[in-house]
Amino acid sequence: MHELSIAQSVVQAVLESLSGTPACQILKVRLKIGALSGVDADAVRFCYDIATRDTRLEGSILDIETLPVIIRCSHCARDVQLPDPFRLRCTVCGTPSAQIVQGKELEIDSIEIQDYLDKPLEAGP
């Protein structure tokens, strides 16, 4: 299971993105995880508390949007969303397609923070 590594990468990336910004509380972290990413959203949720412990992200909410696979069908000339488990073929005409429009995402979409403008800067770990 590599979801602990994934959760730790999230923590590291968020902390790096906030380096140099005034002290703030991190309320929420939003991720996008595609069905073809090889990463299981539930397992990331499970590991998040461990990965955030003793960091500025401790106590923050993890919000994961899981994205189904969408392929482009050249025959129908349109994008088709696939059920899970999927075959990479158009659900309408059956033509196979390796053209992935969505499903490989493994992204930090955004974070929600609360600035401490009235407080002195805090040194975070």
Add this chain to the structure above:
Amino acid sequence: MTPRIVELRQGILKKNDQLAAGLRGRFRAAGVYVVNLVSSPGSGKTLLLEKTLAALKDAGIRTAALVGDLETENDAQRLARSGVPVRQIQTHGICHLEADMVERHLKGWDLSHLDILFIENIGNLVCTSSYDLGESCRVALLSVTEGEDKPRKYPSLYHSADVALITKIDLAEVCEFDREAAHASLLDVRPGLRLIETSAKTGQGMEEWLGFITRKAVEPEL
């Protein structure tokens, strides 16, 4: 103060991806073709690699191998018998190789003296698929003893492959291996995927595999 949203829109594995991109540049500059072998444990990566390294050496092609395992140097010792440079990457519990592990284990090797570098990943059908190692080609193995529907059960790994080897084909009959179902399962998760059936033990299909990889090494766009 009301909370505010900061959009990051960045890959979770950005760090690994950046390192991998750096490695890919180094490999290209040195003219070395890099093959990442992925599969479940016991599907025959090490034997395939043993035979591959020996055959390519005989053909005058300069190879080296990095081999990943959680513990032990057993596989590196096996592969070193071929006489080509081999290094073991011990991950001590981590279930996949990452680009920085590859980078660290390349220290001291002159890549420009190599034609093909093989990286035998950790035996794992899930985690290895997410980590780019800077490879030129990802080869996924499916052994006939595993069950024909494995690609559909683990789509992200087989989807990420550039070629699939169906290994231990000499055992196909005793395992009542359903070739058609296995091919269909692989093509379901990666339409158009190149499939090669091999037995490293009997040599069946090895010529096709070696031909494929040496042609690719000379002309990666083929």
